[in-house]
Amino acid sequence: MDETKRNSLRHEVSTPYSLVALSHLLLLLLSPSKTKAAKSAKISLPGCPDSCGGVAIPYPFGIGLDCSMSEAFNVTCDATLNGKPTPYMTVRGLQILNISIPSGQARVNNLISYQCCNITTMKVEAFNKFVILEGTPYRFNHEKNKFVVIGCDIAATVFFWSGEDRVSEEAAGCISYCGRLEYLINGSCSGLGCCETSLPKGINGINVQFDESYNSWLYYFNHCGYAFLTEVDNEFEFDTRYITTDELTGKKRPVLLDWTVGNTTCDVARTNQSSFACKSKNSNCSSIAPGYLCNCIDGYEGNPYLEEGCQDIDECANQNSCSNRGNCHNTQGGYYCSCPFGWRHTRNNSRQCEFNVVPLAIGTCAAIVALSFLGISIYAILERRDLSKIKEKYFQQHGGWILLEKIKSNQEFGFTIFTKQQIEQATNNFDSANIIGHGGQGTIYKGTLRDHIAAIKKCNIVDENKKKEFGKEMLILSQINHKNIVRLLGCCLEVEVPMLVYEFIPNGTLFHRIHNKKQGSCISLATRLIIAQESAEALAYLHFSTSPPIFHGDVKSANILLDQNCTAKVSDFGASILAPTDEAQFVTFVQGTCGYLDPEYVQSHQLTDKSDVYSFGVVLLELLTRKPAIDFDAPEEERSLSSRFLCAMEVNKMHDLLDNEIKCEDDMEVIMKIAELAKECLNMKGEERPTMKEVAEELDRIRKLKRHPWGVEYNPEEIETLLDEGSHNIESEYSRYFNIDKEAEESIAVGR
Numbered sequence: 073m074d075e076t077k078r079n080s081l082r083h084e085v086s087t088p089y090s091l092v093a094l095s096h097l098l099l100l101l102l103s104p105s106k107t108k109a110a111k112s113a114k115i116s117l118p119g120c121p122d123s124c125g126g127v128a129i130p131y132p133f134g135i136g137l138d139c140s141m142s143e144a145f146n147v148t149c150d151a152t153l154n155g156k157p158t159p160y161m162t163v164r165g166l167q168i169l170n171i172s173i174p175s176g177q178a179r180v181n182n183l184i185s186y187q188c189c190n191i192t193t194m195k196v197e198a199f200n201k202f203v204i205l206e207g208t209p210y211r212f213n214h215e216k217n218k219f220v221v222i223g224c225d226i227a228a229t230v231f232f233w234s235g236e237d238r239v240s241e242e243a244a245g246c247i248s249y250c251g252r253l254e255y256l257i258n259g260s261c262s263g264l265g266c267c268e269t270s271l272p273k274g275i276n277g278i279n280v281q282f283d284e285s286y287n288s289w290l291y292y293f294n295h296c297g298y299a300f301l302t303e304v305d306n307e308f309e310f311d312t313r314y315i316t317t318d319e320l321t322g323k324k325r326p327v328l329l330d331w332t333v334g335n336t337t338c339d340v341a342r343t344n345q346s347s348f349a350c351k352s353k354n355s356n357c358s359s360i361a362p363g364y365l366c367n368c369i370d371g372y373e374g375n376p377y378l379e380e381g382c383q384d385i386d387e388c389a390n391q392n393s394c395s396n397r398g399n400c401h402n403t404q405g406g407y408y409c410s411c412p413f414g415w416r417h418t419r420n421n422s423r424q425c426e427f428n429v430v431p432l433a434i435g436t437c438a439a440i441v442a443l444s445f446l447g448i449s450i451y452a453i454l455e456r457r458d459l460s461k462i463k464e465k466y467f468q469q470h471g472g473w474i475l476l477e478k479i480k481s482n483q484e485f486g487f488t489i490f491t492k493q494q495i496e497q498a499t500n501n502f503d504s505a506n507i508i509g510h511g512g513q514g515t516i517y518k519g520t521l522r523d524h525i526a527a528i529k530k531c532n533i534v535d536e537n538k539k540k541e542f543g544k545e546m547l548i549l550s551q552i553n554h555k556n557i558v559r560l561l562g563c564c565l566e567v568e569v570p571m572l573v574y575e576f577i578p579n580g581t582l583f584h585r586i587h588n589k590k591q592g593s594c595i596s597l598a599t600r601l602i603i604a605q606e607s608a609e610a611l612a613y614l615h616f617s618t619s620p621p622i623f624h625g626d627v628k629s630a631n632i633l634l635d636q637n638c639t640a641k642v643s644d645f646g647a648s649i650l651a652p653t654d655e656a657q658f659v660t661f662v663q664g665t666c667g668y669l670d671p672e673y674v675q676s677h678q679l680t681d682k683s684d685v686y687s688f689g690v691v692l693l694e695l696l697t698r699k700p701a702i703d704f705d706a707p708e709e710e711r712s713l714s715s716r717f718l719c720a721m722e723v724n725k726m727h728d729l730l731d732n733e734i735k736c737e738d739d740m741e742v743i744m745k746i747a748e749l750a751k752e753c754l755n756m757k758g759e760e761r762p763t764m765k766e767v768a769e770e771l772d773r774i775r776k777l778k779r780h781p782w783g784v785e786y787n788p789e790e791i792e793t794l795l796d797e798g799s800h801n802i803e804s805e806y807s808r809y810f811n812i813d814k815e816a817e818e819s820i821a822v823g824r
């Protein structure tokens with residue numbers, strides 16, 4: 073069998089680029105990298121030498137008693153020649169150069185036959201290397217050997233042994249002429265000084281004979297003729313010295329032999345398992361007359377004739393196993409390649425990755441981002457702790473599995489992965505005319521995607537923190553479907569930082585609505601109550617109805633958007649966290665907005681649901697007073713709205729702080745109830761604040777109280793005016809979408 077062909081066979085594993093591969097990628101991220109040391113497999117039977125004089129002697133060959141499979145494979149390790157141990161086949165005394173198990177071949181060194189004229193005695197001295205392989209498991213390989221004759225006017229033939237009749241038949245031969253010495257060319261074996269011929273199939277013996285009738289010793293420069301078999305690949309080059317000297321006399325040439333085990337086909341051999349030679353469970357048998365050969369199946373290598381002989385090949389040791397940025401993963405009997413973040417397998421080659429131009433599966437894409445985000449976070453944690461268990465926990469805490477689960481059943485998961493092209497079309501190639509805001513984290517563009525107007529958030533500066541915030545926001549929002557929380561429609565992941573696509577909320581932020589006095593808009597107490605209650609419900613939902621709970625972390629009027637019906641939509645989840653299950657483990661850094669920050673959170677660095685309650689208390693104050701949370705123009709002691717309010721409550725002067733507009737509405741009972749609620753929310757001790765659920769329920773009660781006398785929630789005419797104002801100037805409204813009026817507020821991030 074052709075050795076190169078056999079060796080070129082490699083196991084192909086088709087790897088779906090789906091979650092299976094992703095979960096492997098995940099395992100890779102989560103598990104400490106193991107360097108898998110391949111067990112060095114024994115090639116000979118236990119207790120038997122596995123080499124002789126530097127030549128490996130694998131079973132079925134063996135040196136010594138009970139070390140070989142049969143007499144025919146018995147090897148003698150003889151040290152008498154040159155003092156160097158040299159392996160010989162016991163059966164025919166041929167010197168072994170090496171043995172190949174996969175191809176069932178052995179290279180032996182065979183003596184050159186010669187015929188020389190002794191100048192002194194004028195007598196012919198001849199030597200014929202007579203080899204008969206009949207009765208042994210060996211055959212001359214007819215493809216890889218050739219017959220060569222060297223000399224002047226000399227003919228030689230090789231004889232084929234026909235066992236039964238014990239006669240030999242001519243099998244091949246050639247004649248070499250000389251002419252003059254000057255005619256001979258080094259390296260050319262085409263009839264002048266040297267001739268060669270290929271062998272017929274099935275040569276089982278050689279018996280070289282020189283044809284006396286041709287032979288003449290007339291050439292003064294030549295007195296020897298040679299004939300031998302030699303391996304084609306094992307370079308033999310004719311040299312004119314071979315004609316003029318007796319250099320080749322007594323030399324050997326390598327010859328390739330084929331061998332098989334047993335003397336039956338595989339099917340017959342298999343019937344007796346105790347004598348069946350293919351012992352390894354990862355081996356396969358192939359019938360090759362006169363017997364059969366065993367081989368390790370694809371993906372394994374070693375000695376199939378031994379029980380533990382075939383070992384898994386670590387394909388990943390070869391750096392070319394995965395091309396173009398693929399990560400190699402070894403498996404039993406094969407391997408697969410995973411692609412890095414933002415890449416995928418090419419259509420017809422799972423060993424090759426390409427940049428992911430058109431995401432084929434929602435899951436692949438989103439999960440890769442989620443994973444790489446987690447990878448980054450994990451890396452950060454690892455710098456402090458290197459317990460692999462924490463990594464797993466951390467992953468779960470951040471909802472990675474939840475996202476994976478959702479993606480698997482993506483029918484209910486109203487989340488779309490947009491292509492870069494779609495986004496570019498929608499925003500007219502990020503035309504600045506479509507910019508509707510500059511948020512803390514990026515630029516917000518307005519665009520039409522799939523017939524819906526959407527707000528597209530794109531990060532300007534690429535840094536790890538921004539990426540993390542984006543990833544976090546995506547992860548959190550993708551899990552939520554609540555009418556008072558801005559909906560994340562999808563994302564685009566083909567860019568370095570993912571772009572997030574939100575539903576478009578046309579009426580700007582609550583902050584703008586309250587504080588933009590220029591427009592002089594009037595908001596009724598009823599509308600304010602609705603907005604407050606809806607926002608509270610959204611937050612209560614985040615705290616109590618999601619698993620794990622989500623803490624918003626940056627509740628403020630600028631993060632409450634209003635749609636055309638004045639429905640509140642809580643937005644901006646860049647600062648949010650999923651509630652840690654083991655608090656001691658979790659270190660966050662304080663992030664939020666001045667004037668809304670829970671003082672306890674600033675001290676403890678521990679974001680809790682009560683931090684959101686505090687911030688919400690400030691929003692309630694804004695609704696009541698129509699004053700900014702922090703007023704930098706005011707004297708120092710009056711800057712903070714919450715402290716001003718708490719002081720005013722102390723001395724019963726709250727009335728002075730109230731927005732004139734609602735004061736005239738003669739709803740003091742309702743207003744006082746809201747103020748009381750705000751006061752509770754602003755309690756310095758987080759524990760003593762009500763939960764968001766309680767706040768939402770209380771606001772609901774207050775709303776009912778307010779509604780009772782009139783039985784209407786709000787004045788429809790008022791909504792009309794609101795709508796009119798809104799549609800005038802959507803763009804300017806949106807310029808404050810995420811942006812905070814710089815004079816009024818300041819976003820801070822206090823590092824640990």
Ligand SMILES: *[C@@H]1O[C@H](CO)[C@@H](O)[C@H](O)[C@H]1NC(C)=O
Nearest residue numbers: 136137138140143146148162
């Ligand atoms: C192999 O040959 C050695 C002598 O060279 C002999 O002692 C031994 O018994 C032989 N083993 C087998 C299995 O025939």
Ligand SMILES: *[C@@H]1O[C@H](CO)[C@@H](O)[C@H](O)[C@H]1NC(C)=O
Nearest residue numbers: 169170171172173175177179
């Ligand atoms: C045989 O030995 C030569 C070196 O002596 C080595 O290069 C070659 O790979 C070996 N072949 C096999 C089949 O073991």
Ligand SMILES: *[C@@H]1O[C@H](CO)[C@@H](O)[C@H](O)[C@H]1NC(C)=O
Nearest residue numbers: 189190191192193194197318
């Ligand atoms: C030729 O024959 C003589 C006598 O037998 C011997 O001594 C000599 O070594 C031979 N020469 C060669 C080159 O074999």
Ligand SMILES: *[C@@H]1O[C@H](CO)[C@@H](O)[C@H](O)[C@H]1NC(C)=O
Nearest residue numbers: 254256257258259311312313
């Ligand atoms: C062939 O090569 C040998 C050296 O290997 C050199 O001595 C000889 O002269 C060369 N013959 C010709 C014809 O080039």
Ligand SMILES: *[C@@H]1O[C@H](CO)[C@@H](O)[C@H](O)[C@H]1NC(C)=O
Nearest residue numbers: 142207333334335336347362
């Ligand atoms: C096959 O080998 C067994 C022993 O290995 C021997 O007894 C039998 O005669 C052989 N058969 C032939 C057809 O060579």
Ligand SMILES: *[C@@H]1O[C@H](CO)[C@@H](O)[C@H](O)[C@H]1NC(C)=O
Nearest residue numbers: 341342343344345346347348
């Ligand atoms: C199977 O092979 C073993 C060992 O070669 C031999 O002793 C036994 O007789 C064989 N059994 C059959 C059914 O041929």
Ligand SMILES: *[C@@H]1O[C@H](CO)[C@@H](O)[C@H](O)[C@H]1NC(C)=O
Nearest residue numbers: 355356357358359368369370
């Ligand atoms: C074993 O070899 C046979 C033919 O030689 C082939 O049909 C079969 O698929 C191989 N089995 C394995 C597991 O490689």
Ligand SMILES: *[C@@H]1O[C@H](CO)[C@@H](O)[C@H](O)[C@H]1NC(C)=O
Nearest residue numbers: 395418419420421422423424
């Ligand atoms: C993959 O398929 C394309 C067209 O179908 C072909 O041009 C390309 O050569 C293939 N690549 C490989 C590695 O098979």
